[in-house]
Amino acid sequence: MKYGESAFDILYLLFAVTTGCLILRRARNTVEKQMGAAALILGCGDAFHLVPRVLNYFTDADLNAALGIGKLVTSLTMTVFYVLLYEIWAGYYHEEKPRSLTWCVWGSAVLRAVLCLFPQNGWAQNSSDMTWGILRNIPFVLLGAVICLLYFRKRKDDRSFRFLWLCICLSFLFYVPVAVAAGVLPILGMLMLPKTVCYILMILAFLSAVRKPVPGADTD
Numbered sequence: 001m002k003y004g005e006s007a008f009d010i011l012y013l014l015f016a017v018t019t020g021c022l023i024l025r026r027a028r029n030t031v032e033k034q035m036g037a038a039a040l041i042l043g044c045g046d047a048f049h050l051v052p053r054v055l056n057y058f059t060d061a062d063l064n065a066a067l068g069i070g071k072l073v074t075s076l077t078m079t080v081f082y083v084l085l086y087e088i089w090a091g092y093y094h095e096e097k098p099r100s101l102t103w104c105v106w107g108s109a110v111l112r113a114v115l116c117l118f119p120q121n122g123w124a125q126n127s128s129d130m131t132w133g134i135l136r137n138i139p140f141v142l143l144g145a146v147i148c149l150l151y152f153r154k155r156k157d158d159r160s161f162r163f164l165w166l167c168i169c170l171s172f173l174f175y176v177p178v179a180v181a182a183g184v185l186p187i188l189g190m191l192m193l194p195k196t197v198c199y200i201l202m203i204l205a206f207l208s209a210v211r212k213p214v215p216g217a218d219t220d
Helices: 002-026 030-058 064-092 099-116 130-153 164-181 186-209
Strands: none
Touching: 002 030, 002 186, 030 064, 030 186, 064 099, 064 130, 099 130, 130 164, 164 186
16 A cells, blocks of 8 residues: 555656646746646645655654644645636636635635644644644635636636536545544545545646637736
């Protein structure tokens, strides 16, 4: 099991970072640069958690603190990733960003980040406190629900992003049980594998989008 999971994690990180760099190299406008940045942030952020996780399988070193801090970094970069998805939605579909919607997105993201920084989360101890797992993920789920709905409404407008809403929805369905209750039921950690597959599909959607003209996007 440790070999299969470790290989999957390493391949995912290499894919996310390499594809992010490729998208940035091909980017013709701001929105495509945001797609490349989103892929890179996702891959680099996950590396803070996945690399210690892989090393933990093969070394006797105490990596408990590194695993916990890695979870913190991943939590913050995932939040940034979904804010970027909002910006990508607005630029890709040439949509106005209503003030109330923007406040909702940014407010949820900032609240999530602030809650993640509370010492009660016990990141340095790699704590799995269920109460704080629930608290810090309430605004994150709200953020994800908003982004999912935005892409759901646009699912028929573009071939590259037609299933992006579904990937977002499924990623949260796989993620939330792990974030909240994996400390009680460690077997729930297996749900991180299909969640990662959802992220891979999102990055592939970005890659597909940069191969054709972006409707309504402003060029640099």
